[in-house]
Amino acid sequence: MEGRISRGFTCLYSSRMILKMAASLLGLFLPIFLYEIFGYKLEYVIYYYLVSFSLYLFTIAWGAKYLNRIGLRRSLRISIVWGALFYFWLYILDVLDFQEFSANKEVILLLIAAALFSMTVHRVMYWLPLHTDFAKFTNKRNRGKQMSLLYSTTVLLAAVMPLLSGFILSEYSYSVLFLLSIIIYLTSLIPLVNIPKTRERFRWGYFQTWKELFSRERRDVVLAFMGDGAENVIRIIIWPIFIWELLNGDYFEVGLITSLVVFVSVVLQLFTGKFIDTKDKKKMLKVGTWLYALGWVLKIFIASAFHIFIVSTYHNLAQIFTRTPFDALQYEKAADQGHFVDEFTVIHEMALMAGRVIMLVVVLVLVSFVSLNWTFILAAAATLAMNFILHENHVYHQRPAG
Numbered sequence: 001m002e003g004r005i006s007r008g009f010t011c012l013y014s015s016r017m018i019l020k021m022a023a024s025l026l027g028l029f030l031p032i033f034l035y036e037i038f039g040y041k042l043e044y045v046i047y048y049y050l051v052s053f054s055l056y057l058f059t060i061a062w063g064a065k066y067l068n069r070i071g072l073r074r075s076l077r078i079s080i081v082w083g084a085l086f087y088f089w090l091y092i093l094d095v096l097d098f099q100e101f102s103a104n105k106e107v108i109l110l111l112i113a114a115a116l117f118s119m120t121v122h123r124v125m126y127w128l129p130l131h132t133d134f135a136k137f138t139n140k141r142n143r144g145k146q147m148s149l150l151y152s153t154t155v156l157l158a159a160v161m162p163l164l165s166g167f168i169l170s171e172y173s174y175s176v177l178f179l180l181s182i183i184i185y186l187t188s189l190i191p192l193v194n195i196p197k198t199r200e201r202f203r204w205g206y207f208q209t210w211k212e213l214f215s216r217e218r219r220d221v222v223l224a225f226m227g228d229g230a231e232n233v234i235r236i237i238i239w240p241i242f243i244w245e246l247l248n249g250d251y252f253e254v255g256l257i258t259s260l261v262v263f264v265s266v267v268l269q270l271f272t273g274k275f276i277d278t279k280d281k282k283k284m285l286k287v288g289t290w291l292y293a294l295g296w297v298l299k300i301f302i303a304s305a306f307h308i309f310i311v312s313t314y315h316n317l318a319q320i321f322t323r324t325p326f327d328a329l330q331y332e333k334a335a336d337q338g339h340f341v342d343e344f345t346v347i348h349e350m351a352l353m354a355g356r357v358i359m360l361v362v363v364l365v366l367v368s369f370v371s372l373n374w375t376f377i378l379a380a381a382a383t384l385a386m387n388f389i390l391h392e393n394h395v396y397h398q399r400p401a402g
Contacts, residue, residue: 007194007196008133008137008195008196009137010191011191011192011194011195011196012130012133012137012191012195013153014191015076015080015188015189015190015191015192015195016130016188017153017157018184018185018187018188018190018191019080019083019184019185019188020153020157021157021161021184022087022180022181022182022183022184022185022188023181023185024157024158024160024161024162024165025161025164025165025177025180025181025184026087026165026177026178026181027158027161027236028162028165028240028254028255028258029165029169029174029177029240029251029254031045031236031237031238031240031241032240032241032244032254033090033094033174034048035241035244037093037108042241042367042372043364043367045237045241046237046360046363046364048112048116049233049237049356049360050357050360050361050364051116052116052119052120053353053356053357053360054353054357055116055120056120056123056124056349056353057350057353057354057357059120059124060123060124060127060128060346060349060350060353061204061206061209061210061346061350062206063124063125063128064124064128064202064204064209064342064346065202065205065206066124067124067125067128067129067202068201068202071197072128072129072132072133072197072342073129073192073195073196073197075125075126075128075129076125076126076129076130076133076192076195077189077192078125079121079122079123079124079125079126079129080122080126080185080186080188080189080192081186081189082118082119082121082122082125083118083119083122083126083185084181084182084185084186085118085122086115086118086119086122087178087181087182087185088118088178088182089111089112089114089115089118090111090115090174090178091175091178091179091182092111093108093111093112093115094173094174094175094178095175127345127349128202128342128345128346128349131331131334131345131348131349132334132341132342132345133195137196158258158259158262159259159262159263160259161259162254162255162256162258162259162262163255163256163258163259164255165177165251165255166251166252166253166254166255166256166258167252167255168180169251169252169255170251170252201342202342202343202346203343204343204346209343209346209347209350210350212343212347213347213350213351213354218347220388220389220391221333221347221351221388221389222347222351223351223385223388224326224351224385224386224387224388224389225347225348225351225352225355225389226351226352226354226355226358226385227355227382227383227384227385227386227388228326228352228355228382228386229351229352229353229354229355229356229359230355230356230358230359230378230379230382230385231296231359231379231382231383231386232352232355232356233355233356233359233360233363233379234296234359234363234375234376234378234379234382235379237360238363238372238375238376239299239376240254241372242372242373243257243258243308245372246302246303246304246305246308247305247308253305257305257308257309257312258312260309261308261309261312261313261316262316264313264316264317281325281328281329282325282329282390284321284325285321285322285325285326285329285386285387285389285390286387286390287321288318288319288320288321288322288323288325288326289322289383289384289386289387290384291318291321291322292315292318292319292321292322292383293379293380293381293383293384294318294380295311295312295314295315295318295319296315296376296377296379296380296383297376297377297380298311298314298315299311299312299315299373299376300373300374300376300377301373302373322383322386326386326389329389329390330348330389333389334348355382359378359382362378363375363378366378
């Protein structure tokens with residue numbers, strides 16, 4: 001039946017949520033951890049993420065060809081181990097308890113290099129199979145509800161995990177968080193045991209992929225994905241550091257406020273998918289992006305914990321009406337590609353990373369002249385760029401691969 005949830009989606013959803021649980025333990029605090037490791041020098045944190053995203057940007061097309069040999073299902077399983085290994089290197093970094101970056105630079109850089117390598121392999125082997133399988137295992141009739149289920153659970157985890165993380169950091173250390181993340185991360189392998197096999201092959205060569213990324217007919221969708229990636233940089237890297245400094249380095253208060261903010265959005269998110277499936281996703285995305293961009297503008301003027309709570313609550317609610325239709329449209333376009341769904345996915349990942357890299361370069365320059373909160377205006381502009389996805393009507397598999 002068209003409306004039934006497939007076994008493949010159930011397996012992917014279960015594994016993804018377990019993995020999200022592990023990632024959510026550190027998601028808010030990972031940039032802060034790096035900020036502390038690098039002696040509170042923001043430029044070093046930006047350099048770290050620049051290298052991280054650039055490595056993925058320039059290896060995803062090569063990795064997609066390699067995945068043809070091992071298969072998408074096996075790739076997903078192997079990627080989990082590499083993701084856990086990333087947290088292992090960070091665990092070692094925290095256990096060594098370095099006080100000064102300059103005094104132990106060589107060892108720290110070696111461990112960070114190992115972490116970057118592990119994360120790059122994880123991304124190459126994880127995201128392509130994940131997005132490809134999601135496009136295959138979801139259907140147009142219920143894709144909004146399925147995306148809403150995915151994100152409502154994500155929001156629920158985001159409401160609980162920061163509070164737990166803040167408590168652990170206040171009472172113990174980062175190493176405890178890393179250990180918990182490793183254990184939970186590996187547990188996400190269990191649902192993947194029963195995931196159905198999908199038969200997709202990446203057909204483009206490395207340079208052909210870059211040519212397709214810059215092609216005129218893909219310009220709109222690439223710009224949309226770049227906007228998504230650029231906004232993501234401010235949300236996951238700059239914002240946590242900003243509120244941590246504003247709250248005077250109080251881990252528990254950062255976690256508590258973040259959890260309270262997210263919690264008020266959970267109930268609404270549960271009903272968003274059904275609403276989106278019965279309404280025009282394009283109109284909702286247009287309205288949602290403007291509301292969400294306004295939230296970034298309001299965040300520029302935050303000066304207290306109360307401001308964080310009020311403005312972030314509004315921002316999270318606005319994000320529902322941006323994120324859910326955007327992702328539903330993304331998977332609809334991917335599903336329309338037929339057997340070229342994995343090529344579309346690679347274009348998506350490369351555009352996402354390109355947006356992140358460009359945003360980080362701009363932020364690196366901008367923070368030399370203005371305070372951190374003024375970078376939020378960049379996130380507002382990037383959010384509006386996500387509307388370019390509404391202009392893209394081409395079906396990629398109509399264009400022959402070189």
